[in-house]
Amino acid sequence: QVQLKESGPGLVQPSQTLSLTCTVSGFSLTSYNVHWVRQPPGKGLEWMGRMRYNGDTSYNSALKSRLSISRDTSKNQVFLKMNSLQTDDTGTYYCTRDWTTRSLDYWGQGVMVTVSS
């Protein structure tokens, strides 16, 4: 069945780089897009960026200068790297699959990231 699972460090120091991995199963990264979405504690969802099935990427304009999304199709993994982290980058980070209707049908459980010294 379709599954997505985020992994990465729970704690990152300010000004450092966040590296997260989304490992997928049950579908091919060359057939579906995968997005990253984040959620600060107690707040709403923010779309961060997308890895398309063909390897193209798109980013939230507010994060574009700090964000990079890549993939390894042989390992069924999508990666997120975001630099210059600040405390307001604290939150839960989700990866999610983009269905053919451009809606997000499967979500990972999320990974909590705290930015603190």
Next chain:
Amino acid sequence: DVVMTQTPVSLSVSLGNQASISCRSSQSLLHSDGNTYLSWYLQKPGQSPQLLIYLASNRFSGVSNRFSGSGSGTDFTLKISRVEPEDLGVYYCFQHTHLPTFGAGTKLELK
């Protein structure tokens, strides 16, 4: 960027009553391919969001028919009839016609 404005911010309803949530976009969500890429999600406490409605008015697989979506262009509505306890949580609209954006969310609570 397209701004999605959801109202109300919170909604208190009695079990068995209807709830209605509005989502307005700053630009038309009608894509040149004829589709309107507006979807709705429910995030229950402590859980990941779950897809309810896609293409503005289509229920996702397994979603109760108490949920219905409508609207076009820039104005969209999610209606929940006969609210049940498992419907409580935060509802989000999401547009993917342009660079994707979420609404700020509407919290559905019990009155």
